[in-house]
Amino acid sequence: MEHDRKQTRAWVLHPDIKSDRDRRNAVTALEEGVALAAALPDLEVVGAKVVGLPKAHPGMLFGSGKIEELKTLFKAEEVELVLIDGPVSPVQQRNLEKAWKVKILDRTGLILEIFSDRARTREGVLQVEMAALSYQRTRLVRAWTHLERQRGGLGFVGGPGETQIEADRRAIDEQLVRLRRQLDKVVKTRTLHRAARAKIPYPIVALVGYTNAGKSTLFNRLTGADVMAKDMLFATLDPTMRRVELPDGPEVILSDTVGFISDLPTELVASFRATLEEVLAADVILHVRDISHSDTENQAEDVEQILNSLGVDEDRALIEVWNKIDQLSEEEADACRQRAERSEELYAISAITGEGLPELLNNIALKLQGVRHHEVLHLDFSQGKQRAWLFKQDVVQEEEQTDTGFEISVRWTDKQKAQYAAL
Template identity: 45%
Template sequence: MPKNLITIDEGPERAILVGVELANRPSPWPLEDSLDELEQLARTAGLEVVGRVTQRLDRPNPATFIGSGKVEELVTLRAALDADVIIFDDELSPRQQRELERAFDDEIKILDRTALILDIFARHAHTREGALQVELAQYEYRLPRLTRAWTHLARQVGGSAGRGGIGGVGLRGPGETQLEVDRREIGRRIAQLRRELEEVRRHRHLHRQRRRQVGLPVVAIVGYTNAGKSTLLNALSGANVLAADQLFATLDPTTRRVELPGGRQVLFTDTVGFIQKLPTQLVAAFRATLEEVTEADVLVHIIDITHRLALEQAATVEEILQDLGAADKPVVIALNKIDLVPDPALVAEALQVFPKAVTLSALKKKGLDDLLARVDEVLEERMVPVRVLLPYEEAELLHQLHERGSVEREEHTGEGTVVEGRVPPWLLARLEGYRVD
C-alpha cells in the first residue's frame, strides 16, 4: 500500500443519503434507483446506510443544493439517527459543501458521490500507477475545498475513525500533512503527480508499440462496474484477476493472450468499470489506463442482463466511450449472466436493442466460443486486401503476413515474393513501400 494512502478499518460509520430530482437536469435514472446505486457504493466503502432524504427541485439551491427547509429536516434526522456522514448523490460545489458543513456546526462530514467514489478507488489502488492516478484525482477534487473544515477533519485521519472519530470515508488517500499545506504546495504536488503520470503514459505507449510489433490485436473489455469484466477475462484466459461482487473491485488493467477459434492470437485487456456520474477528475487522472480502451482494435461491451436498468447502464457506457473518443471502435455486445435471468423475455428485449449481441455466462463459462467467434469475425471484417512484392531479405515481414494476415496467393519471383491477401490495418503501414498493382 503506498504511503500516501490511508486505510481505516474501524467502523462502520453511519450514513444518510440525499438524492435530488432536478427539473432542469433530467436523468434517465429514476431517483430511487440512483440512490440504490449510491447505497451500494456506500456499502463498498464500509458504511452503514441508516436513512435517505429526497427532494424534487426545479434547480439546485446555489448555497446548499437542497432547500433550506430540507436542510433543517436533515439536521433533525441526523440527530435522530446518530449519523456520522451525509452523502449527496450529485457533486456539490465547494460553496455548497461549506454551507452544509456550517449547518451542522462542522460536526459531521458532508460528502458527495464523487468523494465517495474517490474513496473507493483509494481502497482498491494496489499498484503504483493506480495510487498515483487516485491521488491526483483526490487532490484536484479537494483543492478548491481546502478549508478549515477539511483540514480539521484531516487531522483525525491518523487517529480514530468510524464511530469514534471524524476520519474514515471521504478522507482516505492523502494524509494530514498533505491536507494541511497551503494551496501552492498542493499545486506543486499536483504538478509532480501529472509529471509522473505522463511518464507512466509514455511507458504504456511504448508497451503498446512493442505489442504492435508482435502483431497481436488488442480486445478491451468495457462495461458498467460489476458487470462481470474480470470474471470474463478469467474465463477466457485462466487469469487470476480479482472478480468480486462489489463496485470497482478492479482498477488496474490486466492483459492476457487468448486464442480465437480460427487460431488467431489476440490480447484481451480488462479495464476499470464505468458508472453514471463518473467523476471528471477520475477520467482525467486515469487517462493512461483508459487509453487501453481508445487504442484497442475491438471493444467487448459486457452488459449485466439481470440488472433492472441494464439498458440504462449500457447507455451510460456508450456515453463515456463517446467522451473518451472511442465511439468509432468496433464493438461486440456481450449479454452476461444469462444463467441468472428470471424471465427469457428480458433477453428477447435486449436482443431487439442489440440484435448482434452474444449471450453468455462468464461465471459458468457458457457462450464463450460464440463470443470469441464474433470477435474473430469483427477482426476479419477489418482486414484490408493487399498485393505486395516482398524482397527475400524481408523474411520476418513475410512471416508476420502469414501469422497475422490471411494469405490467398503466394508466388516466388526473381525479385522477391509476391503475396496477395488480407492484413490488419496496423500491418498495412509496414507494407506500404512494397505494395504493387
C-alpha cells in the same frame, strides 16, 4: 475486512432536483449511490433516501425545513457521515456540516475515495492522487474557519485566512506539477511496453462496460485468472491483461478495464484516460452490458459516450455482449436470445453459467481474421521476387540470413498470405 476496525455509520441522500432537465431516475440513482458507498469497506450504510427538491438552494442545497427534519433523523440514527449523491459546492458542504454536525462527502469525493482504495498500479495511484488534489483545490474555502484560529496575526491582507489559502493552493499546484512529471514518466514506460506489445503477434480484445456489468467475471471465466470480481462498483481499476486461446482461432490478449459510470467526476475523466487507452489499441471491443439492470439502456448510452470521447472510431469491431441473462425470467431471457440470434454484433450470455460463450468466442475469431498474425518463412536465395514483395508490403518483422537463404519473420493478414502464395 477486519472485524476489529470500526465502521463509519453513513447515510446516502440522492437530491432529486425537479428543475434539472437531465436528471436521472431517482430510484436507480439512489441504488447506485448506495452501491458506491458499499464499495468502501470502512462504511456501514445505515439508511438511504431520495430528497425531492424544486431547485437546489445555493447556500444549503436543501430548504431549512428539510435540513431540520434530516438533522433529527441523523441524530437518532447516530449517523457520522452523509453521502450526497450529486454535486455539492464547498459552501454548501461547509454549511451542511455545521448544521448536521456530520462529515459530508459528495459524489465526486466518494468516487475519489473508492478509486484511491482500489488503484493498484503505480500509474493508477498517481492518477488518483492528482484527481484528489484537483478536487481539494476547489474545496480550500473550507479551511478558513480553522485557519482564523490558527494563524493569529493582524489579518490585514484581505480577510482571515486568505493568504493561507493562497499558500495552500500554491502547495497543491507544486504537488500537481511533481505528480504530473512522475505520471509522464510512467506513461512513457507504458507506451514503450505497448510498443513492445504491438510486436507481439496477438490481437487485443478489450472488455468495456458500465461498472458492475460483469466484465471481471467474464474475464475470469475466459482466462481462468483470478481478478477481483466482487459485486461492487469499480472492482477493477487498473487494466488487467491475459492471453487467451480462441477455439480454432488466433491467440489474443484479453484486457479488462475500469468500469464506466455516469457523471464521472471531471477530475477523474482526464486522469483515467490513460487507463482506458488500452481500449484504443484494441482490435475488437466487447461492450459488456448487465441486461438484467433496470437502467441498462442509460448505462449503455453512458458507455457509448465515453468511447466516443476517447476517440474510438466508428469502424472499430465492436460486439455488444448482453450479460447476466441468468438473472432474467425465462421469458425475458428467451427474448434476448432471439434478438441476439438475429444480429451478428450482439450476443446474449451468462458469464456465471457460461451460456453463449462458445458462440461469442467464435465470432471474435471471425472478426479477427482481418487481423495480422505471426509466421516464420524460409526463402531460398532464388526467391528474390517473393522477398522483395514481403518488404514492399511492410510485413517483415526481422530477417536472418542462413546458409541456404533467408529466414524471415512476418506479421500479416490471411489475405496477404494468400497473395504471397499466389506469387
